[in-house]
Structure formats: structure tokens, C-alpha cells
Amino acid sequence: MTAALHLSHLPCPPGPDAPAARTDWSRVFRAFAAEDCPEEPLYQAIGRALAAQPALLAPMDETPPEQARPNLYLAALHSLVMEAPASALAAYFPSVGGTRIPDAALPAALAAFVEAHEPALRALLRRRATQTNEIGRCAVLWPALQHLARAGGRPRLALFDFGCSAGLNLGVDAYGYRYLDPQAAPGQAARLEVAPASSDAPVATCRWHGAFPSPEPGFALARRLGVDLAPLQVADEADARWLLACLWPYDHERRARLSAALGVACRQRWPVQAASDGLAVLESWLDGLPADVQPVLFNSWVLYYFQEADRHRHRARIEQLMAARGLWWLSAEAPAHSDWPADVPLAARPEALSAGSATLWQWRRAGQAPQALAWSHPHGRFAHWLAPAG
Ligand SMILES: C[S@@+](CC[C@H](N)C(=O)[O-])C[C@H]1O[C@@H](n2cnc3c(N)ncnc32)[C@H](O)[C@@H]1O
The missing domain is CATH 3.40.50 (Rossmann fold)
Structure with a gap:
């Protein structure tokens, strides 16, 4: 994803002697939803819903530091949705034929999906990089x-x-x-x-x-x-x-x-x-x-x-x-x-x-x-x- 990069809210790798502080992923995803995806209403809504349910963001702690950004989580989620087009969450993804616009039921569908696919999500976050070929x-x-x-x-x-x-x-x-x-x-x-x-x-x-x-x-x-x-x-x-x-x-x-x-x-x-x-x-x-x-x-x-x-x-x-x-x-x-x-x-x-x-x-x-x-x-x-x- 090489859309405009807003780096100010991304975590910086700690210096060699700094204690490893835990990243406030809710803050990072809230900022992402507000600033980084103006043309993507679904990712705005998902970013806000994730920020409000910090437990769903725990897998982010496993990402390599140079890849630790919302784009990676969203790509991993998207990949899993593509494999599960009949899921309730997929109904919001036009890429798999979904037509539902983000609504009040989205946060619960998202939480259920992440809980059901957590091992696969963690594996993608550890192994993959945000890698396009445009x-x-x-x-x-x-x-x-x-x-x-x-x-x-x-x-x-x-x-x-x-x-x-x-x-x-x-x-x-x-x-x-x-x-x-x-x-x-x-x-x-x-x-x-x-x-x-x-x-x-x-x-x-x-x-x-x-x-x-x-x-x-x-x-x-x-x-x-x-x-x-x-x-x-x-x-x-x-x-x-x-x-x-x-x-x-x-x-x-x-x-x-x-x-x-x-x-x-x-x-x-x-x-x-x-x-x-x-x-x-x-x-x-x-x-x-x-x-x-x-x-x-x-x-x-x-x-x-x-x-x-x-x-x-x-x-x-x-x-x-x-x-x-x-x-x-x-x-x-x-x-x-x-x-x-x-x-x-x-x-x-x-x-x-x-x-x-x-x-x-x-x-x-x-x-x-x-x-x-x-x-x-x-x-x-x-x-x-x-x-x-x-
Ligand atoms: C944003 S993608 C762009 C891919 C392609 N050039 C395009 O225009 O669509 C950047 C690519 O550079 C690769 N890359 C980064 N550092 C590299 C390096 N030192 N040697 C070879 N490939 C590298 C990444 O793995 C990734 O596939």
C-alpha cells in the first residue's frame, strides 16, 4: 500500500538501551482511521472498531517492528476474509461481493471473526509484509x-x-x-x-x-x-x-x-x-x-x-x-x-x-x-x- 504515508503516529523502534515500551495500538489504529484512509470507509470503520476493542489488537505485538502498522493487520484480515466469503464480516467487503455498508453490527462481526481466526491472523502478521505490485x-x-x-x-x-x-x-x-x-x-x-x-x-x-x-x-x-x-x-x-x-x-x-x-x-x-x-x-x-x-x-x-x-x-x-x-x-x-x-x-x-x-x-x-x-x-x-x- 503506497498511498500517502502518515508516519507521525507509527511506533518508532526503541533505541538499544531503551526499555521495550508496549505500543498503544488503539491510539495507532484510531489515528489510522482518522488520517490514512479517506477513500476507504470500511477501513475507517474497522480501524475505529479495533481501537475500541484493544484485545483484538494483541496480535499486533507479534509483528516485526519494521512491519508493525495498521496496513499489515488490515491486509491479513482481508486475506482471511477472502478465504471465508460466507462469514458475517465478509458481507462488508465489496472485494468478495459484500454489499453491506459499515453499521452498528460491524464491531461484533469483526470481534467474532478475529476470535475465530486468531491463530491464522497471528501467523500472517509474523510472516507477511505489506507488499504490493502495482x-x-x-x-x-x-x-x-x-x-x-x-x-x-x-x-x-x-x-x-x-x-x-x-x-x-x-x-x-x-x-x-x-x-x-x-x-x-x-x-x-x-x-x-x-x-x-x-x-x-x-x-x-x-x-x-x-x-x-x-x-x-x-x-x-x-x-x-x-x-x-x-x-x-x-x-x-x-x-x-x-x-x-x-x-x-x-x-x-x-x-x-x-x-x-x-x-x-x-x-x-x-x-x-x-x-x-x-x-x-x-x-x-x-x-x-x-x-x-x-x-x-x-x-x-x-x-x-x-x-x-x-x-x-x-x-x-x-x-x-x-x-x-x-x-x-x-x-x-x-x-x-x-x-x-x-x-x-x-x-x-x-x-x-x-x-x-x-x-x-x-x-x-x-x-x-x-x-x-x-x-x-x-x-x-x-x-x-x-x-x-x-
Ligand atoms: C512497495 S513494493 C514495490 C514492488 C514493485 N517494484 C512495484 O512497483 O510494484 C517494494 C518491494 O521491494 C522489495 N525490497 C525491499 N528491499 C529490497 C532489497 N534490498 N532487495 C530486493 N528487494 C527489496 C520488497 O520485498 C517489496 O517487494
């Missing part, structure tokens, strides 16, 4: 790769997705895209439609500000590989359910898109590897690439997982690969986790993007200043293209 970002990745290929004069690309989750963004050339004018009225035709490679592939819609992409891809993916600390397997039922459970229950559009992408990925089996040192995998992968293929390292919403010192070390290793091996680096991250290119002042960020959710797309290659390509909504709902056309 293919809406491919609506910006597709023109970004198009731009790299054209501007760099290298149409055959090899895409290496660092922090790929389930590897769904490796299918950027399989999905379809609808690029709308920024002010398009509902139902208005798209300015540009890119057809998906197959009829079952998802189509992502993006409101586009600035120079529109060319209708021709202009690039071909000759090779692709994804790495992740803990990749999710698209063909594994529990992993696929977890990816869907990390979406919010009222978000029909993302759920439909993700389900379709999972179907395509199950067929295509784009290669994804577990790796604790993804750059070491990248380095040996570069060794096996044909000379006419341009390697592109891509990361989207990954660098915020890094401590600052690790991020600097990570960047230095990539810069070495850029200089020595001709690697290009395409990065789509929040500005705080990106190198800030001198030509894109923060003030140029579109107003609709809050500092916590704005995604800055940048391209770097050896011997050239980083180029800012676009600002986008974190899920690709809209984008402001900054680079010259094509």
Missing part, C-alpha cells in the same frame, strides 16, 4: 522505456526489475494503456490507446499531462529478470491472495487490473529470483547479455525500504556498474529517496501530489546528468511528463 505504474514505465530507447538510440532493452515483488512490471509490454487528456470527462475517448498483447491482459488508464507518448513502442524487451528479497509467486494461491489482500476492499479498479496481470504472469512466467544482494545478481546477469542489448536497471517504490547509509552504498555500486558496464538506471521513487536532479525543483511538483506519495521518474547513465522524465501518482493514475517528446 502495474498501474507500467502506464509510465512504458513511455519511459520508449523514451530511453529513442533518446539513447538502443531499441533492444534488457529490463532488470530490482524489488520486483511478484515481477508483474516485467510484463510492461504485455499490458494495454489508455492515455487520457488531463481534463477528460468521464466516458470521454482516450487521446492514445495502446492495445494489450492479448485480450485477457489488463489495460491501465492514466491522465497524461505534457507531451503524449508515441503510439509505437519503439523498444523491444530482449531479456528480463526481477529480483526481490521476498518475491511472491504468481502461481501460488496464497501469494496471489496476499497481493490482492494488500489492496483496499473498495478499490475495484486496482483489483481487476491486478487479477488480470496475475493471469497473464501465470502464463508467461517472467523470471523472478529471491536475492538478498540483488545487485550481485544484476552483475552476473550483465555478463550473459548479447552486445546489442541495452541493460536497464529499474526500481519503483523500493528505495524507501533502505536506511540512508545503505541507500548511498547501493547508489555507489550502481554508479560503478553504469560506468564500467554501460548500465542505464531508471528509478521511480519518492523524491526523498531519489537523487534530486538540479533541473527539477520541488516546487515543480504538481499540486495533486503530496510529498509522501509523489513519484519522480529519473533516468541516469554514465557521463550524463540525471534526467527527470516524469512526476506521477504512485499508482499511475496520472502523470506529468517532463522530458522532451519521444
Whole structure:
């Protein structure tokens, strides 16, 4: 879940000598309901109901500190509801066909559900992480790769997705895209439609500000590989359910898109590897690439997982690969986790993007200043293209 992150009420890990204070989860969930899910009435109501019944929050004490946040509990609850669509609680979840709006009976249904599923809930909280794989970002990745290929004069690309989750963004050339004018009225035709490679592939819609992409891809993916600390397997039922459970229950559009992408990925089996040192995998992968293929390292919403010192070390290793091996680096991250290119002042960020959710797309290659390509909504709902056309 990479919606705007409000971190002020999240627990901080204690310092080495501090006594381990028990987190006041009721306070954390109350704040979450009030601030973090304005578009999700069900999670607002559940957050309030949990805050009022602190015993239901006891399983939160088992979450690893870096994952201890309401989003994880809600994803675990959602996953269990998806497995129990006949439960009273499921009646409130549109994602499993529920139509009941949050009402006075919700707190009791929630308590009964949590009590009945507590061991499974605890297991999910211990083992899982809030881990999305947002293919809406491919609506910006597709023109970004198009731009790299054209501007760099290298149409055959090899895409290496660092922090790929389930590897769904490796299918950027399989999905379809609808690029709308920024002010398009509902139902208005798209300015540009890119057809998906197959009829079952998802189509992502993006409101586009600035120079529109060319209708021709202009690039071909000759090779692709994804790495992740803990990749999710698209063909594994529990992993696929977890990816869907990390979406919010009222978000029909993302759920439909993700389900379709999972179907395509199950067929295509784009290669994804577990790796604790993804750059070491990248380095040996570069060794096996044909000379006419341009390697592109891509990361989207990954660098915020890094401590600052690790991020600097990570960047230095990539810069070495850029200089020595001709690697290009395409990065789509929040500005705080990106190198800030001198030509894109923060003030140029579109107003609709809050500092916590704005995604800055940048391209770097050896011997050239980083180029800012676009600002986008974190899920690709809209984008402001900054680079010259094509
Ligand atoms: C928010 S998800 C984004 C996934 C995908 N890039 C996308 O755009 O949908 C972040 C992913 O980064 C992975 N990750 C975090 N640190 C990593 C590291 N050091 N090496 C590899 N993967 C990492 C996490 O496991 C998670 O799957």
C-alpha cells in the first residue's frame, strides 16, 4: 500500500538501551482511521472498531517492528476474509461481493471473526509484509522505456526489475494503456490507446499531462529478470491472495487490473529470483547479455525500504556498474529517496501530489546528468511528463 504515508503516529523502534515500551495500538489504529484512509470507509470503520476493542489488537505485538502498522493487520484480515466469503464480516467487503455498508453490527462481526481466526491472523502478521505490485505504474514505465530507447538510440532493452515483488512490471509490454487528456470527462475517448498483447491482459488508464507518448513502442524487451528479497509467486494461491489482500476492499479498479496481470504472469512466467544482494545478481546477469542489448536497471517504490547509509552504498555500486558496464538506471521513487536532479525543483511538483506519495521518474547513465522524465501518482493514475517528446 503506497498511498500517502502518515508516519507521525507509527511506533518508532526503541533505541538499544531503551526499555521495550508496549505500543498503544488503539491510539495507532484510531489515528489510522482518522488520517490514512479517506477513500476507504470500511477501513475507517474497522480501524475505529479495533481501537475500541484493544484485545483484538494483541496480535499486533507479534509483528516485526519494521512491519508493525495498521496496513499489515488490515491486509491479513482481508486475506482471511477472502478465504471465508460466507462469514458475517465478509458481507462488508465489496472485494468478495459484500454489499453491506459499515453499521452498528460491524464491531461484533469483526470481534467474532478475529476470535475465530486468531491463530491464522497471528501467523500472517509474523510472516507477511505489506507488499504490493502495482502495474498501474507500467502506464509510465512504458513511455519511459520508449523514451530511453529513442533518446539513447538502443531499441533492444534488457529490463532488470530490482524489488520486483511478484515481477508483474516485467510484463510492461504485455499490458494495454489508455492515455487520457488531463481534463477528460468521464466516458470521454482516450487521446492514445495502446492495445494489450492479448485480450485477457489488463489495460491501465492514466491522465497524461505534457507531451503524449508515441503510439509505437519503439523498444523491444530482449531479456528480463526481477529480483526481490521476498518475491511472491504468481502461481501460488496464497501469494496471489496476499497481493490482492494488500489492496483496499473498495478499490475495484486496482483489483481487476491486478487479477488480470496475475493471469497473464501465470502464463508467461517472467523470471523472478529471491536475492538478498540483488545487485550481485544484476552483475552476473550483465555478463550473459548479447552486445546489442541495452541493460536497464529499474526500481519503483523500493528505495524507501533502505536506511540512508545503505541507500548511498547501493547508489555507489550502481554508479560503478553504469560506468564500467554501460548500465542505464531508471528509478521511480519518492523524491526523498531519489537523487534530486538540479533541473527539477520541488516546487515543480504538481499540486495533486503530496510529498509522501509523489513519484519522480529519473533516468541516469554514465557521463550524463540525471534526467527527470516524469512526476506521477504512485499508482499511475496520472502523470506529468517532463522530458522532451519521444
Ligand atoms: C512497495 S513494493 C514495490 C514492488 C514493485 N517494484 C512495484 O512497483 O510494484 C517494494 C518491494 O521491494 C522489495 N525490497 C525491499 N528491499 C529490497 C532489497 N534490498 N532487495 C530486493 N528487494 C527489496 C520488497 O520485498 C517489496 O517487494
